[in-house]
Amino acid sequence: SQQGEEDPQALSIQEGENATMNCSYKTSINNLQWYRQNSGRGLVHLILIRSNEREKHSGRLRVTLDTSKKSSSLLITASRAADTASYFCATDAGDKIIFGKGTRLHILP
């Protein structure tokens, strides 16, 4: 069953701009994670935010969580070419972690 849904499916921005992607989910969660996947590779964990947290930062990443709206956003500031990748949210409702379908981010030079 699909839990997290990322939006948009694809995003192209100029290098240096900020990129924002969103994740909506359906049921209550314990935490939400964001992962990055470079083309043809495995996923890499970026950040985890717990249900009692509203915002979290890690370097150029900022994650927010709104449990009342069942949504999260990932903001990448000052984007770089190396940020070109797919980004997935993963929700943990206690029994297992469910991944969304991802947002494909393309940074234009």
Added chain:
Amino acid sequence: DVKVTQSSRYLVKRTGEKVFLECVQDMDHENMFWYRQDPGLGLRLIYFSYDVKMKEKGDIPEGYSVSREKKERFSLILESASTNQTSMYLCASTPLGEETQYFGPGTRLLVL
């Protein structure tokens, strides 16, 4: 650094063949997972294991089996490969009580 390795990056097999995908992690993680990733469908959980000799079905176990004889190794077996099992297969592991998953580089399997 946690390292999760998968036996092959690319694999080509014929319909009906028995296929073994191997995954090894070097950080003594208790939990290990097998996913398949298809365009438009995201990651789907096939099987997972919380300990040696233990296995649990995920969302799409049909056509697959697994083996975990040692803590560091989790094998995915396609008993009789079919073309609809052409996919990217990803292995992951986590320590007990933690949520972050550490992924291997993936195996892209093509079944002809």
